[in-house]
Amino acid sequence: MKTEDLKNNKDYKYGFITDIENVRSPKGLSEETIKFISNIKKEPKWMLAWRLKAFNRLKVLKEPDWQKPKYPKINYQDLYYYSAPKSASEKPKSLDEIDPKILETYKKLGIPLVEQQRLNGIAVDAVFDSVSVATTFKDELTKKGIIFCSISEAIQKHPDLVKKYLGSVIPLSDHYFATLNSAVFTDGSFVYIPPNTKCPMELSTYFRINASETGQFERTLIIADKGSYVSYLEGCTAPMRDENQLHAANVELIALDDAEIKYSTVQNWYPGDEKGVGGIYNFVTKRGACRGKNSKISWTQVETGSAITWKYPSCILQGDNSVGEFYSIAITNNYQKADTGTKMIHLGKNTKSKIISKGISAGNADNMYRGLVEIKNKATNSRNYTQCDSLLMGNKCGAHTIPYIKNNNATSTIEHEATTTKINEEQLYYCNQRGLDQEEAVSLIINGFCKEVLQQLPMEFAVEAQKLVAISLEGSVG
Amino acid sequence: MLNIKNLEAIIDNKHILKGLNLDIKPGEVHAIMGPNGSGKSTLANVLSGKNGYEIKGDIKYYGESLSELSTEERAQKGIFLAFQYPVEIPGVNTNIFLRTSLNSVRKANGEKELDTLTFLKLIKEKASELGIDEKFLSRQLNVGFSGGEKKKNEILQMKLLQPRLSILDETDSGLDIDALRIVADGVNSYKNKKNAFLIITHYQRLLDYIKPDFVHVLSDGKIIKTGNAELGVQLEKTGYLNIV
Numbered sequence A: 001m002k003t004e005d006l007k008n009n010k011d012y013k014y015g016f017i018t019d020i021e022n023v024r025s026p027k028g029l030s031e032e033t034i035k036f037i038s039n040i041k042k043e044p045k046w047m048l049a050w051r052l053k054a055f056n057r058l059k060v061l062k063e064p065d066w067q068k069p070k071y072p073k074i075n076y077q078d079l080y081y082y083s084a085p086k087s088a089s090e091k092p093k094s095l096d097e098i099d100p101k102i103l104e105t106y107k108k109l110g111i112p113l114v115e116q117q118r119l120n121g122i123a124v125d126a127v128f129d130s131v132s133v134a135t136t137f138k139d140e141l142t143k144k145g146i147i148f149c150s151i152s153e154a155i156q157k158h159p160d161l162v163k164k165y166l167g168s169v170i171p172l173s174d175h176y177f178a179t180l181n182s183a184v185f186t187d188g189s190f191v192y193i194p195p196n197t198k199c200p201m202e203l204s205t206y207f208r209i210n211a212s213e214t215g216q217f218e219r220t221l222i223i224a225d226k227g228s229y230v231s232y233l234e235g236c237t238a239p240m241r242d243e244n245q246l247h248a249a250n251v252e253l254i255a256l257d258d259a260e261i262k263y264s265t266v267q268n269w270y271p272g273d274e275k276g277v278g279g280i281y282n283f284v285t286k287r288g289a290c291r292g293k294n295s296k297i298s299w300t301q302v303e304t305g306s307a308i309t310w311k312y313p314s315c316i317l318q319g320d321n322s323v324g325e326f327y328s329i330a331i332t333n334n335y336q337k338a339d340t341g342t343k344m345i346h347l348g349k350n351t352k353s354k355i356i357s358k359g360i361s362a363g364n365a366d367n368m369y370r371g372l373v374e375i376k377n378k379a380t381n382s383r384n385y386t387q388c389d390s391l392l393m394g395n396k397c398g399a400h401t402i403p404y405i406k407n408n409n410a411t412s413t414i415e416h417e418a419t420t421t422k423i424n425e426e427q428l429y430y431c432n433q434r435g436l437d438q439e440e441a442v443s444l445i446i447n448g449f450c451k452e453v454l455q456q457l458p459m460e461f462a463v464e465a466q467k468l469v470a471i472s473l474e475g476s477v478g
Numbered sequence B: 001m002l003n004i005k006n007l008e009a010i011i012d013n014k015h016i017l018k019g020l021n022l023d024i025k026p027g028e029v030h031a032i033m034g035p036n037g038s039g040k041s042t043l044a045n046v047l048s049g050k051n052g053y054e055i056k057g058d059i060k061y062y063g064e065s066l067s068e069l070s071t072e073e074r075a076q077k078g079i080f081l082a083f084q085y086p087v088e089i090p091g092v093n094t095n096i097f098l099r100t101s102l103n104s105v106r107k108a109n110g111e112k113e114l115d116t117l118t119f120l121k122l123i124k125e126k127a128s129e130l131g132i133d134e135k136f137l138s139r140q141l142n143v144g145f146s147g148g149e150k151k152k153n154e155i156l157q158m159k160l161l162q163p164r165l166s167i168l169d170e171t172d173s174g175l176d177i178d179a180l181r182i183v184a185d186g187v188n189s190y191k192n193k194k195n196a197f198l199i200i201t202h203y204q205r206l207l208d209y210i211k212p213d214f215v216h217v218l219s220d221g222k223i224i225k226t227g228n229a230e231l232g233v234q235l236e237k238t239g240y241l242n243i244v
Helices: A031-040 A045-058 A100-108 A138-143 A151-157 A159-165 A176-184 A425-433 A438-449 A459-472 B040-048 B071-076 B094-108 B116-129 B134-138 B147-161 B177-190 B229-238
Strands: A022-024 A083-085 A122-128 A131-135 A147-150 A189-193 A202-208 A219-224 A229-237 A244-247 A250-255 A260-267 A279-290 A296-303 A308-311 A314-317 A323-332 A337-340 A343-346 A352-362 A366-375 A383-393 A398-407 A413-422 B002-011 B014-024 B029-033 B054-061 B079-082 B165-169 B196-201 B214-219 B222-227
Touching: A031 A045, A031 A176, A045 A176, A083 A131, A100 A122, A100 A131, A100 A202, A122 A138, A122 A147, A131 A147, A131 A151, A138 A147, A147 A151, A151 A159, A151 A189, A151 A219, A159 A219, A176 A250, A176 A279, A189 A202, A189 A229, A219 A229, A219 A260, A250 A260, A250 A296, A260 A279, A260 A459, A279 A296, A279 A323, A296 A337, A296 A459, A314 A323, A314 A352, A323 A337, A323 A366, A323 A459, A343 A352, A352 A366, A352 A398, A352 A438, A366 A383, A366 A413, A383 A398, A383 A438, A398 A413, A425 A438, A425 B071, A438 A459, A438 B094, B002 B040, B014 B040, B014 B222, B029 B229, B040 B054, B040 B071, B040 B079, B040 B165, B040 B196, B071 B079, B071 B094, B079 B147, B094 B116, B094 B134, B094 B147, B116 B134, B116 B147, B147 B177, B165 B177, B214 B229, B222 B229
Parallel strands: A122 A202, A189 A219, A202 A229, A219 A250, A229 A260, A244 A279, A250 A279, A260 A296, A279 A308, A279 A314, A296 A323, A308 A337, A314 A343, A323 A352, A337 A366, A343 A366, A352 A383, A366 A398, A383 A413, B029 B196, B029 B214, B079 B165, B165 B196
Antiparallel strands: A022 A083, A122 A131, A147 A189, B002 B014, B002 B054, B214 B222
């Protein structure tokens, strides 16, 4: 395997490029490109029609510009919308058929796919640029009636479920990036948990951007039927490049009566170098519908990568007594920027939501929590609790909190607490006096600051996330 | 062990220490007494390596110049400061902090790091010696601790890290008589021929329990009088004004 190890690789150890022959769509955004994608994925006609409807809608939508982090105009005609390793153009039926270069890549990323080395009790769907290259533990899950496959496969094999739920949480014409995704989405995961089934293992998707000049348009759809439970985790990395690459994903979650979905993200896209050159634009729409009574959706995100992170994983609390949670750590260092938070829309009675957001800003970075809590008039006895803590390291970074609060029901309550602190010299001194060096001390204090969020992660990932948090801030305390 | 010559310390253009001399040998207990603002806590901070001070003069620790060593290197080489106001670190479990601390010191001294189980056994033993409830160890470091609990936690760390030079910065302040006795017992049980203590205090009270070999009176950044344990007793009666 030939990999190009760039300099500064110590800072971002996932920055390597896999040298592999690709199949690409024609350059630029057009009907031709969309037809190419639909065709190469052997999609049914209804799917192509759906994509084209989105494309037509996109023509009249404007790219939003209300966000805090500004970026140079993206030339959508200068991007590739589909890129896949040639060897994976037919999804390999077994692991023996996967290109060894791809297997090696995932092994290097710490996600071994081959049987003997698989992570214990975690099923993985591996998405490489625009295609899913492998899904592990499928047979074990099938026995329980659980469907865990790529969205491309689901469109072919489970069209009824896809038709019923795709776009039911994020409508086709929702906003510019969501609509763009609906037109050109390439791959992502599909999960269906049948009624009264507790998914016996963690499900996870590992997204890897490899090809240059390529956008990644992930689409994920998770349905938890009545009385079911699933915990899902996604991880993301990309090579180090001078160009900015776009990752515009749509993730839809649906929880029916008494169902629970726990969705965790460890986002470690390439953040750009210390001068702010390169890095991923992570413009993502994530939304969950607690459609049934007593349902629950919990988002946990650890956002350490990307040049710009712009996303608001949200919950629509339709079912009575449904619960929405959002736990977030957003770390920005050097010239990274984040504008992230959540939306909790209370529609049903006795609905509850909880938001815990931890923003850490270092270097010249800017970190924004933006969140909406809206209690509609029929949502009697609903509650929200929001806590936003910001930590600043150094004098050149920024932290902002913008909570939007709308309460239309007098029986409901909304609580909001916010703090901004600087990393405390006295705490560092205390730790140093006990023999901890600066890096150890910072890591300990930061992990303490983030604890309420870190402890929400599945155990297997909490340790990794803790290390990632420390690495992301390395060298930021002088 | 420690030789301080002509030590001066300046912070924010304020001259705090103005030529302090002090020698400490292994096995000795030194008490530093003095009125508010005389520079007692500054001495503790300078010895432990707190940032922000402009230092003149010379401090040798086992023949090595302290100014060459970072705060953590001093700690790893056996200088321990029991803080007057131990800081709260939210979200950090006390046990985890203590283990990280002990292992950092062990690693720096080429000793094997302790695994969780061995550590827990050790810390439970040390805690029970000080009458500290185990539950206390799973709380967040110093968060919501009472004054007495914070000080006991400092002594617990001292006994865990086994420093050669222990500096106690007004460890007695804010303690009721029972807590004071526990803290003093902790110090007395750790005292041996190889290690030394520098006890900074306003009052004779603590010295009723920990008998010092030397008592120094610090005033306006200098040691103006040195005596034995009797000096402390005398000061308690007459106050500093008669000496200063």
